[in-house]
Amino acid sequence: MAEAEITQGAIEAIFCDRERAAVQFPVPVLQCLHIKFLENKNPGVPGPERYRIVLSDIRNYVQCMLATQANRVVHDGLLQKGSIVRVKQYQAQSVKGKSILIILDLDVMTHLGTPDKIGDPKLMEAAPSEQQQNTTIGGAGFYGGAKSEPAAVHETKPQVQRQVASRTGGGGGSGGHAASTIYPIEAISPYANKWTIKVRVTSKSDIRTWHKTHSEGKLFSVNLLDESGEIRATAFNQEVDQFYDLLQEGSVYYISTPCKVQLAKKQFSNLANDYELMLESGTVIERADDQSSVPQVRFNFCTIQELQGVEKDATVDVIGVLKEVNELEQITSKTTQKPYDKRELTLVDDTGYSVRVTIWGKTAREFDASPESVIACKGTRVSDFGGRSLSLLSSGTMAIDPDIPEAHKLKGWYEAQGRNNTFATHSNLSSVGAATGRKDDAKWIAQIKNENLGVDKTDYFTVKGTIVHMRQENFAYPACPSESCNKKVTDMGDGTWRCEKCNITHDRPQYRYIMSVCISDHTGNVWISCFDEQARLIMGKTADEMMELREQDQAAFEAAFDAANCRKMSFRCRAKMETFAEQPRVRISVWNAAPLDYKSEAHRLAELIKEMSV
Known part of the structure; x- marks a missing residue:
């Protein structure tokens, strides 16, 4: 039954005879043979979530890239290997002699899925005539590289090229x-x-x-x-x-x-x-005459609680109820000596957290929203001042009481119960338990595994453990030394290092830690990932200093790792499911690390014993 639904010959028509494809195969029905999550090649730099899939019409198969708005079929668990799909909107391209489809919209025909590949499809190669057009016309190379022919965008209504x-x-x-x-x-x-x-x-x-x-x-x-x-x-x-x-x-x-x-x-x-x-x-x-066919705004909200797991200087969207509005202030820049207007807002949400958001210039001067309004901010920079705080970028925007589901949900929560709640701040992580309804978010290593933390959702917790091993290979990477840029730089072979993001060549890189550490407690051990700030605290040296030791004194280099071993520390962690080499696994990342405070630990254990005795 599934085989009968597939539009055989559609892939060849899309790339070799697009007029026929638009008429004969307006909505091609294809089988999904493979799905792969594409890792972000720039760690520390936020980027869109990407999936590559392979689609077949029984005669041919073709590599495809899911556009971000189509990722919903993966998030909802609808698209699986063997699924039959209706491709409602796509863009065909030829890159470096390879045929590629960008899938903008598709439906999964869940009643027709089969785990087995149907037929014996062959790889769809770019037609010679197309390759010639690529040379003379030069279109949109989605993956970067060779030029390609301008490709059609197909729609359901009407199913024609726009x-x-x-x-x-x-x-x-x-x-x-x-x-x-x-x-x-x-x-x-x-x-x-x-x-x-x-x-x-x-x-x-x-x-x-x-x-x-x-x-x-x-x-x-x-x-x-x-x-x-x-x-x-x-x-x-x-x-x-x-x-x-x-x-x-x-x-x-x-x-x-x-x-x-x-x-x-x-x-x-x-x-x-x-x-x-x-x-x-x-x-x-x-x-444009038609002003309604393009979306109004696109948000990718981070809850206020999740800010504790976001790196400093990252850019996020946030939504919350306005709890407090400070008076307009004016500060003078230390570098330019120019005056700037600013205003601080306090936002809260249903995770039980509050955060301070600073707005600037005209936005600060003209701000007139009343407390208990819902504020949606697009483009705020995360600071670690006071734990976690936000600053609205000059390129960012702010909407007051926007007509979106997230705003309506927050408004209902606040009126029902949030108005009388107390809220935790990121400068006082000990209050997390009160904010989330748990007595303590501290976990033993066995609990991390037994409770499947990070499997179904992102989880935050504290774990106390002893460092038992650190991987010495690939413990750091060469990063761009420009301010606010952590992108990996490329060795040009002539003594210089180039940053593609900044478009600048440097005499030397600034090395940054990206270290895998194994910690242990009485219940087991687990591997955690430490970034530059946390690894510096563990090692007591910068990554640059460690690279210099490795090049000049191997014994001192190994001794530095030995000195960091067996240290007992408290780690504030995030557990999240990620995909590596096509295999899903939970990655535990460290966002805060500190030596154990034995005095406070003793008080905490004494209070726990009292609660247990009662």
């Missing part, structure tokens, strides 16, 4: 341009030469100026959103005059090449996209 008719430049660009396929933001890369995106402006910065010894200028930036993702666009100097009044926050536009695509400067952006746009004088921008 195109934008020729039009003149709405933002001062002269003349019309050829009809262009609507690209999803996720497919935009430096290898895409001709494209049009349909996007909503979700935020727009003020015009900012700079003055240097040999240059001066002005700029502004906008965050752009469509169904597949988000991307930042920046305009400089004369393009500021050309586009600033045209691009209005909340409106939907068509934006078409020429437009430069470059690596994103993460220090200026809170978006999970490796690329950003630079608007040029010839960039074609036109306000």
Whole structure:
């Protein structure tokens, strides 16, 4: 029955005869042969969750990438090896002679799934005619690398290729341009030469100026959103005059090449996209007649409790009920001596935690929300000042009482019970038990395993143990020494190290720990992962110092590890299910580490004995 539903020949038509594919196979039905989670290659730098799948039409199979909005079929457990799927929206590409599908939307036909591969499909190779087109046209290379032909985006209603008719430049660009396929933001890369995106402006910065010894200028930036993702666009100097009044926050536009695509400067952006746009004088921008077909905003909320497991300087979205509003203050920057307006807010949520959020400039001056409003912040930077606090980035946005399910849920909780609750802060982790309803979140190692912590959800806990072993191989990696950049740098072979994120070459890297440590207590042992701050506390040396020892004095290097062994410490941990080499496993990461305070431990045990005796 499943075999009869599969649209045989659809994959070949999609790549070799797209007009026939649009008519004969508007919604191809295919079998999923393989699913693989793609690890983030930049640890410490937040990025979108990616899955690669292989789809077959019995005659051919093809490598596919799930767009992030399609990840729901994996999260919900619907897509499995052998599943039969209806591909409702996709983009076909040829990269380095390989045929690739980007899956934007699909349905899983759960009643037709089979664990066995149907037929003996062959790998779909890029057609010779397509490869020639790739050379002459140069389209969107989703994976980066070779250029590829501009690909069609297919929809359910209607099941045809969407195109934008020729039009003149709405933002001062002269003349019309050829009809262009609507690209999803996720497919935009430096290898895409001709494209049009349909996007909503979700935020727009003020015009900012700079003055240097040999240059001066002005700029502004906008965050752009469509169904597949988000991307930042920046305009400089004369393009500021050309586009600033045209691009209005909340409106939907068509934006078409020429437009430069470059690596994103993460220090200026809170978006999970490796690329950003630079608007040029010839960039074609036109306000769309249909203003409702693009989403309003995209949040990826982190609960206030989960902030304790988020690295310093990471960017997160957060939502909470406004508990307190401080008066407007003005501070003077120590570096620029310029005054800045700021206001501090206190948000709480149903995890029992509160957090301080600082807002700046115009947002701080014009803030007029009343306490008990629901505040949703997109793009806040995590600080470890006072435990955990947040600062709204200049590229971030804030919504008051937004019409979204998370806001309605929080409003109901607060009115029902939250108004009378007391809340824990991240500067006082001992109050976690009161906030979560547990007497104590401390665990023995056996409990971590027996209670399957991290298997079904992310769990946070404290474990006290003795360090019994540390892996000396791959204990650190060469990182970019630029401020707020922890990306791994590449040895260029000429004595220099290059950071692709910052687009800068350095004389030497700054090594950072990423260490695996085995700890033990009376119930067992477990491996935990320590990042730079925690590993420095354990080793008593920086990773740079340890690398120097390894190169100059192997005996001293090994002695440093021996000295760190057998130390008894308290570790604040996060357990989370991750996938390595296609195998799921729980990873325990350390977010706080400290030597045991024997006095407080004795008091805690005395109180526990009293409770047990009662």
